[in-house]
Amino acid sequence: MAFTASSGYAQRSYEPKPPLHSPAATIHQPPLHGGSLDSPSYPPPPSYDPGYTHHHHQTAPPPPLVHANPEQQRIHSLFVSGLPDDVKAREIHNLFRRRPGFDHCLLEYTGRGNQVVAFATFLNHQSAMAAMNTLNGVVFDPQTGATLHIELARSNSRTKRPREGGVYVVIDKRAKVANNDHETSSNDEDGRSDEAPDTYYDDACDKIASTAVESGDMTISMVDEVTPNERPEKPISGDIPPCSTLFIANLGPTCTEDELRDALSKFTGFHTLKMRGRGGMPVAFADFEDIESSTEAMNSLQGVLLESSDRGGLHLEYARSKMRKG
DNA sequence: AGCACA
Numbered sequence: 001m002a003f004t005a006s007s008g009y010a011q012r013s014y015e016p017k018p019p020l021h022s023p024a025a026t027i028h029q030p031p032l033h034g035g036s037l038d039s040p041s042y043p044p045p046p047s048y049d050p051g052y053t054h055h056h057h058q059t060a061p062p063p064p065l066v067h068a069n070p071e072q073q074r075i076h077s078l079f080v081s082g083l084p085d086d087v088k089a090r091e092i093h094n095l096f097r098r099r100p101g102f103d104h105c106l107l108e109y110t111g112r113g114n115q116v117v118a119f120a121t122f123l124n125h126q127s128a129m130a131a132m133n134t135l136n137g138v139v140f141d142p143q144t145g146a147t148l149h150i151e152l153a154r155s156n157s158r159t160k161r162p163r164e165g166g167v168y169v170v171i172d173k174r175a176k177v178a179n180n181d182h183e184t185s186s187n188d189e190d191g192r193s194d195e196a197p198d199t200y201y202d203d204a205c206d207k208i209a210s211t212a213v214e215s216g217d218m219t220i221s222m223v224d225e226v227t228p229n230e231r232p233e234k235p236i237s238g239d240i241p242p243c244s245t246l247f248i249a250n251l252g253p254t255c256t257e258d259e260l261r262d263a264l265s266k267f268t269g270f271h272t273l274k275m276r277g278r279g280g281m282p283v284a285f286a287d288f289e290d291i292e293s294s295t296e297a298m299n300s301l302q303g304v305l306l307e308s309s310d311r312g313g314l315h316l317e318y319a320r321s322k323m324r325k326g
Numbered sequence: 327a328g329c330a331c332a
Binding site for chain 1 (some may be wrong): 327328329330331332
């Protein structure tokens with residue numbers, strides 16, 4: 001009768017109460033995740049590499065529009081494995097920060113071997129799924145061929161977001177290596193074996209202010225703020241205010257209006273599609289009933305490959321102005 | 327990275 005709902009290894013025991021708010025300021029232990037360390041089978045890695053021209057022929061099956069179980073639809077955190085042991089939280093953050101709906105992420109040195117796992121939390125299930133579909137199977141370190149394995153987390157991250165404009169959290173359960181290093185500030189580059197295998201995702205993200213907190217034998221660092229070097233970050237799609245019309249780019253040159261409409265018409269509230277050929281590179285505008293439905297479609301179709309796609313998946317943003325009626 | 331139609 002002892003039903004331990006908090007057992008991290010319990011198969012599908014979800015908390016009955018919404019875990020969103022931790023009353024105490026103390027950081028709760030994140031959901032233990034034996035997860036993919038033990039699970040032998042990953043979903044087959046897609047052959048999709050974001051942003052890189054790789055001419056895969058359209059013989060490949062259409063992209064998976066994966067639909068999750070009802071319980072999984074409540075999950076808006078992703079579990080990330082396949083990371084190299086020298087991965088930095090900064091890299092995880094740069095990996096996810098541009099994904100629509102991203103909230104915050106967590107890097108955990110599990111202390112089991114050199115295993116490192118990460119959790120990325122989004123504002124909703126759809127945006128988490130979109131990010132997963134885009135990034136799963138992506139080669140994280142071209143030097144070693146390390147490939148990302150991303151799945152929905154078994155439960156939503158309980159780590160609160162660091163703070164407003166907060167960034168990421170690091171949990172280090174690893175035994176302290178014999179080092180002259182005092183454990184005071186633990187988040188700075190622990191300057192060893194750091195050849196910084198630059199990935200495609202690296203941004204400018206140099207100075208970070210961090211506060212280290214001791215909790216038992218593990219160190220939790222909360223990164224409060226990213227200080228952009230000097231230059232402002234490139235504008236991301238989040239800068240564009242939400243709009244019920246979407247701007248759609250990265251269409252293949254042979255993409256037809258019908259093909260695109262077919263993909264869009266699966267979504268609630270879809271109304272009108274207009275395509276414009278812009279110097280061979282077509283773009284499109286899709287109008288929806290309201291911002292909620294346009295957002296849903298944007299998050300779901302982000303990075304999705306069409307038959308006609310030749311330079312990677314769709315790129316969707318809120319349009320700068322709403323489609324004119326008529 | 328690319329945002330029109332009136």
